[in-house]
Amino acid sequence: EAGVAQSPRYKIIEKRQSVAFWCNPISGHATLYWYQQILGQGPKLLIQFQNNGVVDDSQLPKDRFSAERLKGVDSTLKIQPAKLEDSAVYLCASRPGTGGGTDTQYFGPGTRLTVL
């Protein structure tokens, strides 16, 4: 089965520019996650979708970050405008169920963002 796909793999932008990341989860997976992972730290949940509804976006900086899940499948994460502290790896993951059971998350390779 195909894994979680993310693009681009790398992106370098200047501060105040905009950037968008794309994620294609595993087919049929109900839950999709976006994480931000700063070097040396664990993944920090930005937003969690269940189908095309938002379960949790409490740690998403909504003044600059936005995310949507199109028709409950693909998802995009946008940063506008970017700041230096946004430099990180952005990980997308999907999960067959809605959590709490015995299913687990499958991660994509991530997008490494560098803000200059």
Added chain:
Amino acid sequence: SQQGEEDPQALSIQEGENATMNCSYKTSINNLQWYRQNSGRGLVHLILIRSNEREKHSGRLRVTLDTSKKSSSLLITASRAADTASYFCATDRYTGGFKTIFGAGTRLFVKA
């Protein structure tokens, strides 16, 4: 805020030795998972233990869960150089929907 906290932050051992990593969390959970991340790569799921389980094995991995102490441990036996990676615990808890929170991770280095 992070739900889980791992210790040690970093661990260096010789090939063939056992490696033990610990994870503590703050609130009640439905399950706890361990993931591995090789440098610059995505996370790979290792093992999941439910809140009503106390111990689970998978190959060279052994996970324990103590819900009274809100802690878990991951033991890797007979370590190999290929086990060099960062290891993260993650917890699922229900707060109007199941939410997964990761800890900061333990960086394991296995010397050949």
